[in-house]
Amino acid sequence: MSGKLARLQQQHDSLQQEHKALQQTxxxxxxxxxxxxxxxxxxxxxxNERNDLRKQVADLTRNVADLRQQNRDLSNESNRDWFLIGAAVVIAGxxxxxxxxxxxFQRRRNNWGAL
Structure with a gap:
């Protein structure tokens, strides 16, 4: 019996060590x-942040394109105004x-010399 008890005690110790190793794992x-x-x-x-930033970049790109178009429109309008002013000056001339x-023009004769 004592051999069996020693063997069981050894198995118990082995299982406890294995349990500790498994607990650490x-x-x-x-x-x-x-x-x-x-x-x-x-x-x-x-x-999610990347997707939000991509949306912002797309929006800003659209805004830049819109502003560039507005700038071209204003520049063309200004050029057209100057062209019309120049044409009006030429026509008036x-x-x-x-x-x-x-x-x-009738010249007035100076009658002062007759006095």
Whole structure:
């Protein structure tokens, strides 16, 4: 019986050591799991932030394109205004040039010398 008891005691000690080793492995795996979960949650957060930033970039790109078009429109409008002003000046000059020769200016005689 004492051999059987010694053998059972040895098995018990062996099982306790194995239990401790398994407990340590479990603790390590739990730590790894927590680390993976933190990393996964960070990856999801980063992915969401990236998607938000992509939307912002698209919106800003559209705004830039709109502003550039407005700038071109204003520039074209300004150029057109100057063209119209120049055309009006040319037409006015032509009209004055055509009308002036037909106007007769009568010279007034100076009668002062007759006195």
């Amino acid at each position: 479990k603790n390590q795996l739990n730590q790894e799991l927590q680390s993976i979960q933190r990393t996964a949650s960070n990856a999801i957060r980063i992915s 032509i009209l004055i040039g055509l009308l002036l020769p037909h106007l007769r």
